[in-house]
Structures are given as structure tokens and as C-alpha cells.
Amino acid sequence: MLNAQFRKKVKLLVMAAFILGLQDLVAQSDPKGERRVTGTYAIQNATVTTAPGKTLSKATILIKNGIIESVGTNISIPKDAQLILADSLYIYPGFIDGASSAGVGKPADAERPANMDPSKPTDEVAGITPWRNVLDYFDKNNSQIGDWRKNGVTIAQIVPEGGMLPGKSAIVTFGHSSSSNVIAAQVGMSARFRALGGGRGYGVYPGTPLGIMAKYRDVYKNAEISAKHNRLFASTSGLARPEINKTSEAMYPVLDKNIPMVFEASSDIEVRRVLSLQKELGFRVVLAGVTEVDNVISEIKAANAAVLLSMKLPEDKITKAKTEGLSEEMMQRTKRIQESYENMLKQAAKLEAAGIPFGFAGLGSKSADMLKNLRIMTANGLSENGLVAALTTNPANILGIGKFAGTIEKGKLANLVIMTGPILSEDAQVKHVVADGYIFDYEVKPKKNGNEAKTNGSGNGTVSIEGVWDYVSDTPAGSSGGTMDIKRDGNGYKGTITYDSPSGGGKASSEMKNITVSGNTLSFSFGVAANGMSLDVEVSGEVNVSQFTGNLSLTDYGSFPLKATKKPNQSNF
Structure with a gap:
């Protein structure tokens, strides 16, 4: 549970958010956030690369209090261990920058x-x-x-x-x-x-x-x-x-x-x-x-x-x-x-x-x-x-730091990267990361089949995003929405997003920053300010002709679904 002082700070920050209902989320856990490995966990039946050139199939990693207890194919799993089924997943030692x-x-x-x-x-x-x-x-x-x-x-x-x-x-x-x-x-x-x-x-x-x-x-x-x-x-x-x-x-x-x-x-x-x-x-x-x-x-x-x-x-x-x-x-x-x-x-x-x-x-x-x-x-x-x-x-x-990091073996810190495929696979995505005894869960997008998006005609597979989009973002506290107006700006894009004003009484707007399009993936960020406070918002998702499906991410609160539809006569058919 959050202590009173921290709860007050979080509530003030949330009031600056454009999703007015987020106050109700303060006492909730982030559904895709962090789980502390305070007890015993068994990550079971994965393909585990314990070190460069050393890979185990259908292996289990046993973690206790954030430390790797054992790794192998014939691991005895304690009765109190929480199981994480990792069939078809690939695990690597945590990456080091x-x-x-x-x-x-x-x-x-x-x-x-x-x-x-x-x-x-x-x-x-x-x-x-x-x-x-x-x-x-x-x-x-x-x-x-x-x-x-x-x-x-x-x-x-x-x-x-x-x-x-x-x-x-x-x-x-x-x-x-x-x-x-x-x-x-x-x-x-x-x-x-x-x-x-x-x-x-x-x-x-x-x-x-x-x-x-x-x-x-x-x-x-x-x-x-x-x-x-x-x-x-x-x-x-x-x-x-x-x-x-x-x-x-x-x-x-x-x-x-x-x-x-x-x-x-x-x-x-x-x-x-x-x-x-x-x-x-x-x-x-x-x-x-x-x-x-x-x-x-x-x-x-x-x-x-x-x-x-x-x-x-x-x-x-x-x-x-x-x-x-x-x-x-x-x-x-x-x-x-x-x-x-x-x-x-x-x-x-x-x-x-x-x-x-x-x-x-x-x-x-x-x-x-x-x-x-x-x-x-x-x-x-x-x-x-x-x-x-x-x-x-x-x-x-x-x-x-080789004594406690860099490989997956007994006694090392449980820093792991859990992916949906081998690291060199084009479709491989990071599904879980274990860092410092915490498990972070990430959304995995469906594999592309080559028919998801309509391109902009340039032949490079990049979708067209120019136009005005109506969007809705859903949270456990309700829905909020507005428009995204995106225009071509030289070799890049510029845009404006509207949202429910934190102070009430209609809509507010903000500049869309870092607008990036890669294939059919669109991402951007924008800021929301209210009462002298600010909140950074990140948006990322997939474009399919005139439909956008993605997530809106708020620092410390996780991600929430966001869907948008391009207004008529603005799609490049």
C-alpha cells in the first residue's frame, strides 16, 4: 500500500493528467507493471541461453529472493514456488549497457x-x-x-x-x-x-x-x-x-x-x-x-x-x-x-x-x-x-561485475530478458524483463502477416498517417478522447492532439512530438500541463489503413488502450 505522503504526491500528479478518471487508479496495481520476486519463482519450460553459445531447451530457472537458485532441465520445484509457464519463450541474461x-x-x-x-x-x-x-x-x-x-x-x-x-x-x-x-x-x-x-x-x-x-x-x-x-x-x-x-x-x-x-x-x-x-x-x-x-x-x-x-x-x-x-x-x-x-x-x-x-x-x-x-x-x-x-x-x-551479472547461473542476480523468439528473429519481442528482483511485463503485438496496413504509395511499406483522427482511450475509470491532426512537415511530420482539459470546461491541446513512422508502427509523445505540473505521455501502436490501435503510456501508471479512426475522405486508398 502507498503511504499517505506518497499517495498525496501521486494524486497531485494524476490531477494534471488529461484522463480525469485516473485518480481512481491510485490505489490499484499497474496491471502491466512490476511484481517483486520476494519469494520463490520457477520460470518453466523455456529455451534458455545461459551464456554465449550455451543454450538449454525446455529448461527451468528457479529464482529465490531475486537470486538465481538453479537452472537446468531437471529442476526440483518447491511446493511454494509460483510458476511462470514459458513454453515457446526464449530467455537471455539481462542486457548490460x-x-x-x-x-x-x-x-x-x-x-x-x-x-x-x-x-x-x-x-x-x-x-x-x-x-x-x-x-x-x-x-x-x-x-x-x-x-x-x-x-x-x-x-x-x-x-x-x-x-x-x-x-x-x-x-x-x-x-x-x-x-x-x-x-x-x-x-x-x-x-x-x-x-x-x-x-x-x-x-x-x-x-x-x-x-x-x-x-x-x-x-x-x-x-x-x-x-x-x-x-x-x-x-x-x-x-x-x-x-x-x-x-x-x-x-x-x-x-x-x-x-x-x-x-x-x-x-x-x-x-x-x-x-x-x-x-x-x-x-x-x-x-x-x-x-x-x-x-x-x-x-x-x-x-x-x-x-x-x-x-x-x-x-x-x-x-x-x-x-x-x-x-x-x-x-x-x-x-x-x-x-x-x-x-x-x-x-x-x-x-x-x-x-x-x-x-x-x-x-x-x-x-x-x-x-x-x-x-x-x-x-x-x-x-x-x-x-x-x-x-x-x-x-x-x-x-x-561478472561475479553477479552477465550469465544465467546459480548465485547470479536474476536479471533476465524473456522474448517471444530467438533474439535475431525479426518478429521476436520482449515479453518480460526481470531486473533487480522485479518482473516487468510488456504487451506483445501479433506477428505481422504482410496485410495489416496500407502503404503511402512510396513502396517502402510505410503507412500514411496524415489527416485528422478521432481517438478514444479507455481506462478502468472510464473513457476519454479527442482528435489527432497530423500533417507532413518536410521529411517528417507535425501534429496537434486535443484532450479533455484537466481544469474542466472543454478541450485543451498539445503539440505532438517525436512523431515516428516505421512500417505500420506509429509512435509519438506529448505533454499535459495543469496547475503548474506536467505529465509526459507516450503513444505507440499499429496503423491499419484508417484504423489505429495502440497504447497510451503514463509514467508510473502503465499503459492503457487507445483506438483512433481517420475521418472520412482522408485515407489513402
Whole structure:
């Protein structure tokens, strides 16, 4: 049961919702939300991949108090165990995101002193804040966490926002919001080739890649001098007391190699810059968000650097570009771009072929594209075992959490991804996720048979969504509805949605944001504001000619059915 203070807070938030009847849901459980594994559970008769290349058929996983008790085909199930029938389902270890910004807020910009010399800015103005802890800016209730979790991510290393040296990372689990969800704090020093200053309307040092390289050397060497002075002062009399410098002190764990530098380096040029610094200064390094590796594989091997490949892939518009009528020069240029695009899709396969264990980083990528992009990588040479390893055992080893995560075996945390088919199957969907001892249930959509939607005539299988739609959303407290007016806007869409005003007295409206169409799937978001409060609403579903069937998701309240019909004379028949 909710305590009185929390119930009051929830009620205030719900009052801001456009579904006026949601107040009645406060005391109810989310039907598709979370169930705590406080006792004993048996997930029975599934195809279980316990580790890359190791799969059991018709196996049972026994979980007790959030820990895997046993896994196998001849498991004795206790009488008090709650059974979860998993016939025809496929289970994998919970996926691990090696570097994520999900739920991480950005610190306020440092104020520039009036008399500051741009060539000698304060550390904060220059984006050098290694003393910061990402957990101070982490919101475990942020909707991004749920978005990544429903794609199978159960554990992530979260990295701070900021400049070139923004602070220390942490490892968290994407479990229930009632828990702290913290596995380990201050596990890595985040770094990137990003200067502040110039982007805020004034230039300060360092403002260029070479300046940032020089500044990293400066910070590291000053930290070494500071550490040496502190050691001498502690063991020798007659020395002046060392001044406390929080930047230098924050770097001590890096000097001692107790934590690595988690360096965001996308291109091969940035990778070379990082490895040059690493060779010169000697710190442990994790390369995060990498997109280009084929030209630096030998350097990565020589440095024994850990790699977290970006989950983000470039758009494939160039592969569909028409070359008819182009000059020879333009045709060659287009061909080079197409070859570069195809090469980007093969980076994971090249790391696997080179024998470099790697994980994935969600930094800068969309959770909705995660499984699609991973399957594209496997279509371009990455093996299924290589994919599973990059999602589970490899990042567990890189993050130093292999003792309790990354595989399905006795004594490990019960972090699981339960899918409707093998991970590489185009129709496979995530049905359940077990994270930090909680079971999260997700709606599974029927398999497509090729006749569900009418396309827009472009030949790419994308449905037409332009027009005015009447919709109704049903909740246990009643129905509410309005209209969705969607228009083409360049290569994308813009729209407006109306809803019952929270203050009563008619309808209110809001801009439809992030309108995305993929095949016959439509998704968008919008915000509702009332009495100074706001509520984020996510909508996703399938379009079948003039009908839309989907769900409206409210943070912390689950999903509710939403159906819409395009008004007459607006369907593209």
C-alpha cells in the first residue's frame, strides 16, 4: 500500500493528467507493471541461453529472493514456488549497457567570473569537474529508464553530462523506483573531447581538440605532483603543507589505476588521440561510443583498451539515393558515401573477427532503435554468439561485475530478458524483463502477416498517417478522447492532439512530438500541463489503413488502450 505522503504526491500528479478518471487508479496495481520476486519463482519450460553459445531447451530457472537458485532441465520445484509457464519463450541474461546517459540530468552551467581571463578559466567554466558524482544528477524515475528496460537493458554504467572531464560514473540496475538501484558508485572517470565555453557564447581555453589534449596532460600531471607532495608531507617533517585541490584529488583513483578513464571517442581520429594520451600517461582506458574501429584495431589491441561500440547507426537514406543523371564525379562521391555507410554496419563484425571483446554503449542512440540496429549489425557479419556476448558477458567483464551479472547461473542476480523468439528473429519481442528482483511485463503485438496496413504509395511499406483522427482511450475509470491532426512537415511530420482539459470546461491541446513512422508502427509523445505540473505521455501502436490501435503510456501508471479512426475522405486508398 502507498503511504499517505506518497499517495498525496501521486494524486497531485494524476490531477494534471488529461484522463480525469485516473485518480481512481491510485490505489490499484499497474496491471502491466512490476511484481517483486520476494519469494520463490520457477520460470518453466523455456529455451534458455545461459551464456554465449550455451543454450538449454525446455529448461527451468528457479529464482529465490531475486537470486538465481538453479537452472537446468531437471529442476526440483518447491511446493511454494509460483510458476511462470514459458513454453515457446526464449530467455537471455539481462542486457548490460556499458555507457548510458539514461535518467542523467545536466548540471547547471558554471557562472563566468566578470574578470576572468579566457586563457585561464576556472576548472568548472572549462568543463573540468572530476569531483562530481553522476548519482547526484540521476533520476531513477525518468521515463528513459523504462524505455531502455523494455528493450532488455537491466544494468547500465551511467556517465555524467558536462564538458571534457564531467565527473565519475556509476553502475545502476534498471529496477523498481522504490530502490536506490545503485550497484556501485564512482567506478570510472568520464572524459570526452568536448569543450564548454564556446558553445555558450564566449570562447575559453581549451576550445580545440589539441587544446583539450594539452589540458588533459596538464590535469593529469598536476594530479601526480599533488599526490607525490601529499605522500611526502605525510612521511617527512619540514615540508610545507600541500594545498587542497579538488580537481587533483578527484584524479587520484585514476592515477592509482583503481578506476579507468571512460573516454567517449567516436571516430578513429578520436580513438587515436585517446590511445596517445593513454600511452603517454599510463591510465586504464575504456573507449565508449565508438563508431569507427577498422583503422585502429591494432592500436586498440596494443593498448589493451576496452571497447564499447555505439548502438547508433547512420540513416540509410544514401543507399536509396538515385544516381541516374548524375555526373561521373557525383556518382563516384555517392558511391564512396554508400561504401562508408556499409562499412559502418560492419564495425561490430570486425571487432569480433579481430578477437577484441566489446560491449555496447547507448550514448546518443534511441532506445526504440536498439534491437533493430543490433540485428542490422548481425546481418552485416556479427555472429549471434558475438551479439549475445556484447550484450552480456563482455560488458560485465569490462565493468567488473561478472561475479553477479552477465550469465544465467546459480548465485547470479536474476536479471533476465524473456522474448517471444530467438533474439535475431525479426518478429521476436520482449515479453518480460526481470531486473533487480522485479518482473516487468510488456504487451506483445501479433506477428505481422504482410496485410495489416496500407502503404503511402512510396513502396517502402510505410503507412500514411496524415489527416485528422478521432481517438478514444479507455481506462478502468472510464473513457476519454479527442482528435489527432497530423500533417507532413518536410521529411517528417507535425501534429496537434486535443484532450479533455484537466481544469474542466472543454478541450485543451498539445503539440505532438517525436512523431515516428516505421512500417505500420506509429509512435509519438506529448505533454499535459495543469496547475503548474506536467505529465509526459507516450503513444505507440499499429496503423491499419484508417484504423489505429495502440497504447497510451503514463509514467508510473502503465499503459492503457487507445483506438483512433481517420475521418472520412482522408485515407489513402
